[in-house]
Amino acid sequence: MTDFQHRKGQRTIRIVDDTGKPIPQQKIEIRQKKHQFLFGCGAFVIADGIFNVDAFKKDFFDQRTKLWLDLFNYGTVPFYWGNFEPEEGKPYTDRLKILAEYLKSKDVTMKGHPLCWHTVCADWLMKYDNPTILEKELGRIQREVSDFKGLIDMWDVINEVVIMPRFDKYDNAITRICNEYGQVGLVKKVFDEARKYNPKATLLINDFNTSPAYEHLISDCLDAGVEFSAIGIQSHQHQGY
Numbered sequence: 305m306t307d308f309q310h311r312k313g314q315r316t317i318r319i320v321d322d323t324g325k326p327i328p329q330q331k332i333e334i335r336q337k338k339h340q341f342l343f344g345c346g347a348f349v350i351a352d353g354i355f356n357v358d359a360f361k362k363d364f365f366d367q368r369t370k371l372w373l374d375l376f377n378y379g380t381v382p383f384y385w386g387n388f389e390p391e392e393g394k395p396y397t398d399r400l401k402i403l404a405e406y407l408k409s410k411d412v413t414m415k416g417h418p419l420c421w422h423t424v425c426a427d428w429l430m431k432y433d434n435p436t437i438l439e440k441e442l443g444r445i446q447r448e449v450s451d452f453k454g455l456i457d458m459w460d461v462i463n464e465v466v467i468m469p470r471f472d473k474y475d476n477a478i479t480r481i482c483n484e485y486g487q488v489g490l491v492k493k494v495f496d497e498a499r500k501y502n503p504k505a506t507l508l509i510n511d512f513n514t515s516p517a518y519e520h521l522i523s524d525c526l527d528a529g530v531e532f533s534a535i536g537i538q539s540h541q542h543q544g545y
Contacts, residue, residue, distance in 0.1 A: 377411065378413045381400060381416050383416045389444075430477055459506070460508050462490070463511070464511050509525070
């Protein structure tokens, strides 16, 4: 028989009545309600149910939310800068707080994704020079990590750094500052900023590129003193595996 001691244990359950007297020969049903292992997916579908104003679809969203919560205890909350703050100085903080507070009330652990990424970046950053772009990126990290502290204490701090300086599908502010300050330099700056405003947070670097380039980047970052809590790996299955 396979040994499952690493994830199984023994407990004695005593069934009693309202006075504390044991009830013999009682049939019971036990259902696990939570566990330590984080199992989840994007919490976008929950956001649809909260923010969608189409009453015709309310029952659909309510049912989907119920099914999601029945299965998952972990969800990724979207912080894509271009969508989160399409107009400078007007982030959708209040909207995402509604989502985060709702999920927190359901005992769901959340991860914010991502704080720094060259894709879905805010277009209005392009009018600034590189030092100002970096300043605003660090300011965004301070704002989001501080505003959601206690609700979201896990973050993909920076995403897809391997390709970031070579990304050429379109010009963007984050690729500009990655080239200006270097991959390791930018990673260290954003991690230091996130750690400063939530020292106990779980902070990840994340990438789809699992080649030796990612391994070398991580090694160089560790040598530079970057404090990773965990290493993230994602898959772009919609583009082929």
